[in-house]
Amino acid sequence: MKKVEYYQDLTSEDKMYVRLVHNRGKVLQFVVQYYALFGLKWRTIMRVDNYHGFAHKHIYYLHGREHRVLLNKDSNKAFTEAKTYISTEFEKIKENFVFSK
Numbered sequence: 001m002k003k004v005e006y007y008q009d010l011t012s013e014d015k016m017y018v019r020l021v022h023n024r025g026k027v028l029q030f031v032v033q034y035y036a037l038f039g040l041k042w043r044t045i046m047r048v049d050n051y052h053g054f055a056h057k058h059i060y061y062l063h064g065r066e067h068r069v070l071l072n073k074d075s076n077k078a079f080t081e082a083k084t085y086i087s088t089e090f091e092k093i094k095e096n097f098v099f100s101k
Contacts, residue, residue, distance in 0.1 A: 001021060001022070001023045001028070002021070002022055002023070003019075003020070003021050004018070004019070004020045004021075004022075005018065005019045005020070006018055008087075010034075010086075010087065010090050012037075013036060013037040014034070014035070014036050014037070014090050014094065015034075015035050015042075016032065016033065016034050016035075016083070016086050016087065016090075017031070017032070017033040017035065018030075018031070018032055018033075018083065019031045020079065025076075026075075026076065027050070027075040027076045027079045028075070029050060029051070029075075030048075030049060030050055030075060030078075030079040030082075031047065031048070031049040031051070032047070032048045032049070032079065032082040032083050032086060033046070033047040033048075033049075034046045034047070034086045034090055034093060036090075036094050036097070038062075043060070043062075043097075044058075044060055045060055045090075045093055045094055045097045046058065046059055046060065046086065046093050046097075047060075048071070048078065048079075048082035048086075050075045050078065050079075054070065054071075055070075055071040055073055055074070055075055055078035055079075056068055056069060056070050056071055057069045057071060057082070059096075060097060061096075061097055061100050062097055062098050064100060
């Protein structure tokens with residue numbers, strides 16, 4: 001079993017945190033989390049993980065309640081898609097965080 005953990009800077013004000021536990025190519029546990037800097041504080045904008053036994057996404061809003069979405073995907077696919085989605089769409093995700101209610 002291998003563990004991987006790192007931060008990836010997307011910009012100077014945006015970063016992605018990745019934590020992965022895998023064994024022989026199979027994702028056992030993961031989290032992909034997007035943070036953005038607002039003023040002097042890092043805020044969680046989106047989190048995708050498979051804690052609690054299933055893949056799901058947490059979507060946060062500046063002026064609203066957290067929204068959770070069940071992902072009907074295996075952990076390998078959910079992990080890969082989460083990293084790609086956050087890396088390429090973080091600006092849109094951040095805009096939704098700020099302007100959605």
